[in-house]
Amino acid sequence: MDLRTIVQLVIIGFTFFMLINASALLVLAERKVMGFMQQRYGPYLVGPHGVLQPLADIVKLLFKEELRPKGADKWLFTLAPLLSVTAAFAAFATVPWGAETTFFGLLDKPVGLGIADVNVGLLVVFAVTSMGVYGIVLAGWASNSKYSLFGGLRASAQMISYELSYATSLAAVIMLAGSLSVREIVDTQAGTWLGFIPKWYIFLQPVGFIIYVIAGVAETNRAPFDFPEAEQELVAGYNTEYSSVRFALFPQAEYINMATMSAVATDLYLGGWHGPFLPPEYGWIWFLAKVGFILFTYIWMRWTVPRYRYDQLMQFGWKWLFPASVINLIVTAALVLYLNA
Amino acid sequence: MPETLVFYAFSALAIGASTLVIGQRNPMYSVVLLIASFGALSGLYVLLDAPFVAIAQIIIYAGAIMVLFLFVVMLLNAPREDAADYDRSHPLAHPGIGRFGALLATLLIVQLAWALTKVSELKAPVGSRSDGATVSSVLEMGRVLFTRHTFAFEATSVLILVAMVGAVVLARREVSE
Numbered sequence: 001m002d003l004r005t006i007v008q009l010v011i012i013g014f015t016f017f018m019l020i021n022a023s024a025l026l027v028l029a030e031r032k033v034m035g036f037m038q039q040r041y042g043p044y045l046v047g048p049h050g051v052l053q054p055l056a057d058i059v060k061l062l063f064k065e066e067l068r069p070k071g072a073d074k075w076l077f078t079l080a081p082l083l084s085v086t087a088a089f090a091a092f093a094t095v096p097w098g099a100e101t102t103f104f105g106l107l108d109k110p111v112g113l114g115i116a117d118v119n120v121g122l123l124v125v126f127a128v129t130s131m132g133v134y135g136i137v138l139a140g141w142a143s144n145s146k147y148s149l150f151g152g153l154r155a156s157a158q159m160i161s162y163e164l165s166y167a168t169s170l171a172a173v174i175m176l177a178g179s180l181s182v183r184e185i186v187d188t189q190a191g192t193w194l195g196f197i198p199k200w201y202i203f204l205q206p207v208g209f210i211i212y213v214i215a216g217v218a219e220t221n222r223a224p225f226d227f228p229e230a231e232q233e234l235v236a237g238y239n240t241e242y243s244s245v246r247f248a249l250f251p252q253a254e255y256i257n258m259a260t261m262s263a264v265a266t267d268l269y270l271g272g273w274h275g276p277f278l279p280p281e282y283g284w285i286w287f288l289a290k291v292g293f294i295l296f297t298y299i300w301m302r303w304t305v306p307r308y309r310y311d312q313l314m315q316f317g318w319k320w321l322f323p324a325s326v327i328n329l330i331v332t333a334a335l336v337l338y339l340n341a
Numbered sequence: 342m343p344e345t346l347v348f349y350a351f352s353a354l355a356i357g358a359s360t361l362v363i364g365q366r367n368p369m370y371s372v373v374l375l376i377a378s379f380g381a382l383s384g385l386y387v388l389l390d391a392p393f394v395a396i397a398q399i400i401i402y403a404g405a406i407m408v409l410f411l412f413v414v415m416l417l418n419a420p421r422e423d424a425a426d427y428d429r430s431h432p433l434a435h436p437g438i439g440r441f442g443a444l445l446a447t448l449l450i451v452q453l454a455w456a457l458t459k460v461s462e463l464k465a466p467v468g469s470r471s472d473g474a475t476v477s478s479v480l481e482m483g484r485v486l487f488t489r490h491t492f493a494f495e496a497t498s499v500l501i502l503v504a505m506v507g508a509v510v511l512a513r514r515e516v517s518e
Contacts, residue, residue: 119392120392120479123393123396124396127399127404130399130404131404137412138373149415156411180479
């Protein structure tokens, strides 16, 4: 194996490792932020200020008894969480997180920070993310329990409805950049207008960004759109009957999906690793900062906004969000044609 | 050749999964196996140097249409199929339907056999057809789709629109006065 292959394998391993850590970190961040917002400390006992709490949670979940209801479907009950978490990890495969670098002269030709860079990268992210719904739906069905089934049904209806607006808002960015490769889309956002406004697509696509974020929250089943696991109505929704490791995989998939959503939003709308003050080799610090901010907004939103009603969710998705995204797409297309002509 | 190995792995998965779709009795398993089969097909498209077609396969078939299938099977809570106790009064269980199906299957086999004898004429790699219709580039594909095949494209979209309106009309419940 040559050096380049080894470096690329290390990057892949590192990305995977960071995604696993992201889910642990997000659990802690969520509880800490929630505590702050409710004027209390949150987890405080394990380690200084409770920072080792995720570790304790993981050990606890690993050693719990694994239960499977008698009426559950043996195969699909096991397959569902695996599908969920596989789709979540795989979706990150074409999301780059740093500029091309030679690692301070280690390599002759620069290598991009990120797992794979394919020319239909953005579509790959979209396709794999849309596979995630199977995990939830199958979990709901295989549990053979009414709460789980309703959670699964809600998940599929919700994800089908919001996928449309999600994809349509992405299409507007694709037209602006003229490419489907995420790395190329990021690189078209380098530089500034008038010397101080960064050339990020959020300034060209403010409506698209808002639509993307709303649809993204619904896609990841987070509050205020967390109907598949609305605890007041459904106990815990699609994962009611799950326990131990099988249960742990669902929240893990959810947190990784959140990280992917934020990373895609950063790459597409916030200029990825481009930013002032830092040399391009340290662009990943900007990337992490932007992703971190979006993730914080996610958590902030969860503990601020109450849950919608289910019919409101559908009304909003089909009657407001989807038309808005289509109009946004048409206006963008017309402007791109007009300005390029 | 690793590519050949990957090709055989995907082919085996596609054929195995498709066989099991009709070979076993739980409709839920059929849906899941069909998704696996679509995934394997998409892998084959990648090997044919057509990444866009591969992703379209996943987004449209595995992502959108199969969710709908799953939804329907779940909502109807379709029972396991058993060979012996089908309802003979139901029109779909009529032997005539079975004969029609057998005819279609025979036609398919004849067509496949005919296509396989033509394989030697299709030796040119898919990405490099002489008429310039490459499938590896999204740009080229869009251009061909909206210039040479505009009519077919627009006709298909009208067909889909009609189907959609038809589905809404059929599914619409009359509001009682």
